[in-house]
Amino acid sequence: MIMNGKRIAAIALCLQCIMLSRCIHYTRTDRMRTTMRVSILENAQTVMITGIIGATYCTDKKISAQDKFPVLVKGKHNTVIVNNKTYHGNLELLNVNNAIRVINIVDMEDYLKGVVPCEIGRISPALAEAAKAQAVAARTYACAHIDQYASLGFDLYSTIRDQVYRDMSVETELTNQAIDETKGEILSYQGRPIEAKYHSTCGGQTADFNDAWPGTPPPYLQSVRCTYCETSPHFTWEKRYEAGDFYAGLRMKLKEIGSAIPDSEYIKNISLIRNKRSKRILRVEITTKVRTYTIPGYQVRALFGDKNDPGDLLKSNYVMLGVKDGKIVLWGHGFGHGVGMCQFGAIEMSRQGKTYKEILQHYYTGVKLTRMR
Ligand SMILES: [Zn+2]
Structure with missing residues (x-):
C-alpha cells in the first residue's frame, strides 16, 4: 500500500500533542447519522498511529496504555494509519481497563468499502448485482445498529460479531462501485431500517428469526425457499x-x-x-x-x-x-444462522440476471428500499 511504503522519523513534539479532553462530536440521538464509530482494535498495550494529533502531523507515533486518554487523531486527506493499516476517517483512542481501544470514526460509505469485500468475497463484474445487494444489506445493518454500544463509545465491532470491516487494502473497484451505485440506499419496514441479517449459505431454505434467536421475530425475517445456493461448498x-x-x-x-x-x-x-x-x-x-x-x-x-x-x-x-x-x-x-439474505444465493441470483432489488426482495419479506435521511 502506498500509504505504508514511506516512513519518516517520528516527530518529537508529538508527546505534547495528545489531546486531553473533548471527544469528536457526534449526535447520539440522530439515528440516521452517516458517521459510524467502529471498534477496530481492543486490549492493546501499544499502538502505532499516523495522523494529525492536536495540530501536528505524526508518523508512526507510539501510543501506550500509560498515556493520557482520549487521544483524538484527525486523518490527513481523510486517512489515518493504525499499526501499518490505512483507514478512512479519524480515530479516537480510549483507555479501557488499562488497555487501548481504537475507534475508527468513518463516513458510512467509506465504512462500507471495508465491509462489502470482506462479507461477499472476491466476485467478478458479472456478479455486480450481488455486491450491490450486499452493500444495501450492510448499510442497513449499520443504520439499525447506530448507538448499539453507546455506553462503550462506539456503534459496531469490526468482526463477525457485527460485520467484518478491514482497512483500505481490502477495497476493490467492483465493490466500491457497487457502494457508489447504491449510495444512501437502505431497506426499511414501517419507516425504520430493518435488521438486515445475512449469512453464507442457507442450504435450500432460509431460517425463521426464532430458529437463531429468542424474542419477537420481525415480520420481514421469515423463512423463504432458496434454490440458488446449491453450488456452495457448505450446501x-x-x-x-x-x-x-x-x-x-x-x-x-x-x-x-x-x-x-x-x-x-x-x-x-x-x-x-x-x-x-x-x-x-x-x-x-x-x-x-x-x-x-x-x-x-x-x-x-x-x-x-x-x-x-x-x-x-x-x-x-x-x-x-x-x-x-x-x-x-x-x-x-448450510453455513451460518440462515436468517435473511443467503450470500451464495445472492451471487447465483446475480449470475442468473436478477437485479439487486430482486435479490433483496426475495430474502427480506415485505420491505421497502428507501434512502437514508
Ligand atoms: Zn440459499
Missing part, C-alpha cells in the same frame, strides 16, 4: 463421531449452556423437533430415565458444535442426527 456437510466422544461432548456442552444433565442419568433418547417451514430444529428433547430435558432451537449450534467448528458453533441448525456404520452422524445443510 451439505456431515460430521461423524464415535458414540463415546459424542455423548461426552454433548454433556460438556449441556453444562456450558446451563442445561447440565447429571452423569448418573443415562441418556436414553434424543429427539429433534422441527420447524416445518424452515426445516430447522425448534427444540431438542433429551430423555433420561429420570426426565426429559428441552433445549431450544437457537442453542442447537452451540449444543452440537465442537472445537473444529468456527466459533465452536455447528455450521447450522438445519441438521439431522443418525447412526451410520456404527458412528453417530450429523448431516447438515
